[in-house]
Amino acid sequence: MAADALRLEGVACARGERVLFEGLDVCVAAGGIAWLRGANGQGKTTLLRTLAGLSAPIAGRISRTGVVAGWPLLYLAHANGLKDDLTAFESLRFLLRLGGHDLPAPRIDAALDRFGVADRRDAPVRTLSQGQRRRVALARLATSDAPALWLLDEPYDALDAEGSARLDAVLAAHAERGGIVVLTSHLPLAIAEPRPQLVELVGLAPVAA
Amino acid sequence: MTGAFAALFARDLRLAARRRTDALLPLAFFGVAIALFPLGVGPEPQTLRQIAPGIVWVSALLAAMLSVSQLYAADMADGSLEQLLIADRSRIGIAAAKAASHWVLTGLPLTIAAPLFGVMFDMSLPAIGALAASLLLGTPVLSLLGGLGAALTLGLRGGAVLLIVLIVPLCIPALIFGAGAVAAVDAGLSARGHFSLLGALLLFTALLSPLATAAALRIATE
Numbered sequence: 001m002a003a004d005a006l007r008l009e010g011v012a013c014a015r016g017e018r019v020l021f022e023g024l025d026v027c028v029a030a031g032g033i034a035w036l037r038g039a040n041g042q043g044k045t046t047l048l049r050t051l052a053g054l055s056a057p058i059a060g061r062i063s064r065t066g067v068v069a070g071w072p073l074l075y076l077a078h079a080n081g082l083k084d085d086l087t088a089f090e091s092l093r094f095l096l097r098l099g100g101h102d103l104p105a106p107r108i109d110a111a112l113d114r115f116g117v118a119d120r121r122d123a124p125v126r127t128l129s130q131g132q133r134r135r136v137a138l139a140r141l142a143t144s145d146a147p148a149l150w151l152l153d154e155p156y157d158a159l160d161a162e163g164s165a166r167l168d169a170v171l172a173a174h175a176e177r178g179g180i181v182v183l184t185s186h187l188p189l190a191i192a193e194p195r196p197q198l199v200e201l202v203g204l205a206p207v208a209a
Numbered sequence: 210m211t212g213a214f215a216a217l218f219a220r221d222l223r224l225a226a227r228r229r230t231d232a233l234l235p236l237a238f239f240g241v242a243i244a245l246f247p248l249g250v251g252p253e254p255q256t257l258r259q260i261a262p263g264i265v266w267v268s269a270l271l272a273a274m275l276s277v278s279q280l281y282a283a284d285m286a287d288g289s290l291e292q293l294l295i296a297d298r299s300r301i302g303i304a305a306a307k308a309a310s311h312w313v314l315t316g317l318p319l320t321i322a323a324p325l326f327g328v329m330f331d332m333s334l335p336a337i338g339a340l341a342a343s344l345l346l347g348t349p350v351l352s353l354l355g356g357l358g359a360a361l362t363l364g365l366r367g368g369a370v371l372l373i374v375l376i377v378p379l380c381i382p383a384l385i386f387g388a389g390a391v392a393a394v395d396a397g398l399s400a401r402g403h404f405s406l407l408g409a410l411l412l413f414t415a416l417l418s419p420l421a422t423a424a425a426l427r428i429a430t431e
Contacts, residue, residue: 086223086227100296
């Protein structure tokens with residue numbers, strides 16, 4: 001029987017005509033956090049989009065084995081995916097409904113509270129600061145306790161120290177429940193347990209001396 | 210797919226309710242465009258009565274095409290589109306919801322307002338009825354084809370003009386049979402053939418356009 005994992009075998013991704021990386025082999029077991037690192041333009045976002053199924057790899061295989069195969073997938077892109085004219089609460093509820101989860105209002109409020117934006121619940125997203133918008137988008141992570149595959153593109157972007165600590169706690173709890181996180185971050189991760197598994201994306205272009 | 214359809218349709222109507230002025234612009238354009246013709250053509254009642262169905266139909270077509278060009282652009286800019294694509298892998302629910310909300314916000318108000326302009330051009334009562342009925346059948350076709358154009362031109366500069374160049378030719382059958390139905394009724398003939406063809410056109414586009422739009426979205430976002 002296959003282990004519960006997200007597995008990448010010899011994956012190569014391209015953006016337009018340019019091959020970003022190839023021969024990437026990674027295995028993230030259930031309960032693991034994978035930290036993608038690489039220089040700008042190395043293909044971190046492209047890899048996350050590929051994992052999310054938004055684009056196809058030019059070579060290699062991405063498979064989810066064991067229980068991971070049936071997990072819901074949650075992709076948080078660089079853009080928050082919130083509508084300026086909706087309130088924080090409405091935006092979050094829409095994203096959940098889209099995924100087929102019609103949660104009762106208290107659950108959504110609790111998720112907003114987890115990221116410290118419960119008091120901005122009824123404020124239109126357009127009036128929120130960048131950091132607050134990021135928190136509302138991240139609050140989606142706190143709406144479900146079910147194991148899932150989380151793909152987070154620079155989740156710490158625009159967050160202050162307090163917000164980053166909240167995110168760390170949510171990520172660690174998710175991993176503890178057996179979920180998988182794949183994230184990118186330019187800053188060192190503060191999560192101690194489980195230890196993030198480092199995935200370096202190395203480009204094909206010759207590095208300038 | 211149906212869950213994504215319902216959620217997206219409800220959201221788009223809610224967004225339009227938040228921005229009522231923007232939502233009323235297609236209707237305002239429709240009114241202004243129609244009102245220009247008597248000024249240009251001259252106030253001869255007989256002439257105006259004769260060209261009224263064509264004027265109303267062409268104005269409705271242009272109002273629909275102008276308003277549809279931004280159908281996916283805002284969602285692309287704020288990252289909502291990626292979330293939509295992940296939620297509905299087939300993309301058909303998204304395409305259908307977008308076309309449906311565009312019709313409710315544009316085609317339906319135009320259809321309701323059209324009899325007013327019929328009165329303005331002194332059209333006969335049966336002709337006004339035929340005008341409203343033809344728009345009711347024809348405007349969904351415009352929204353469906355417009356949605357396809359919006360998906361095809363997504364992310365392109367000058368997409369709005371390209372959309373009109375690409376999609377208006379596809380709308381010509383709806384225009385011909387829509388305006389033709391009114392002319393037939395006005396001439397005392399039966400418009401049944403026209404309405405049947407409009408209905409067939411609507412079924413045809415309702416079946417195929419979401420599929421084509423889904424494919425166009427796939428190309429635009431990869």
